[in-house]
Amino acid sequence: MELDKINEAPKYLEILGDTVLPRNIILAIIISIILSLSGYLLGERLFPLFASEKMVSSYSLLLGIGGSVLSLALCAFIFKPSRVLTEEETSLESMEEIFKDMQLDPKEEYLLIEEDPVTRKEMEALGVLDKFRTIGEDDKK
Incomplete structure (x- = not known):
């Protein structure tokens, strides 16, 4: 029974023309949400200390976007491409x-x-x- 699970090929999803493992995409979404939301909430607490009240939400949003960019880099590092490219002779x-x-x-x-x-x-x-x-x-x- 255990051998069947080991030999079983992983199931991929196709998202935006790319194939991904469902586990990896869920983890990437969770990482992105955590870092983006953390950046925004940190900005909501940090920026009122030295920024004008009008600009706090804008700066916080900018910090949230920075969290998104950071999550992009982190996910690209953690989740390497899983596709295999094969070359074949053109007939x-x-x-x-x-x-x-x-x-x-x-x-x-x-x-x-x-x-x-x-x-x-x-x-x-x-x-x-x-x-x-x-x-x-x-x-x-």
Whole structure:
């Protein structure tokens, strides 16, 4: 029974196009709330001692925002990215599918690349320019 839990893959959530562990996102929210609210409440007690009454809430809010920025840095340090990026060879079929999904004309894209020497050089270095040529030739037929 214990072995099943160990071998079980963690369950991720997708939030704003990124995958996160639910435990990590909850902890990050709690840390953010604590630091932001602490900054604001500290400002509410500290600023009346030397700031005008009109400015106390503004300065406190600014200190709360500072707490948010601090929590951002802290959470970025504590919770390292958990995604794994894999590289795979680009095939002609996958490029054609990408062009279809993005509603792009490969021939038009190839002409734009040919006009820009920097982009052409990068595409040649990546070995992708020949695939653009091939796709463009297939469209002519």
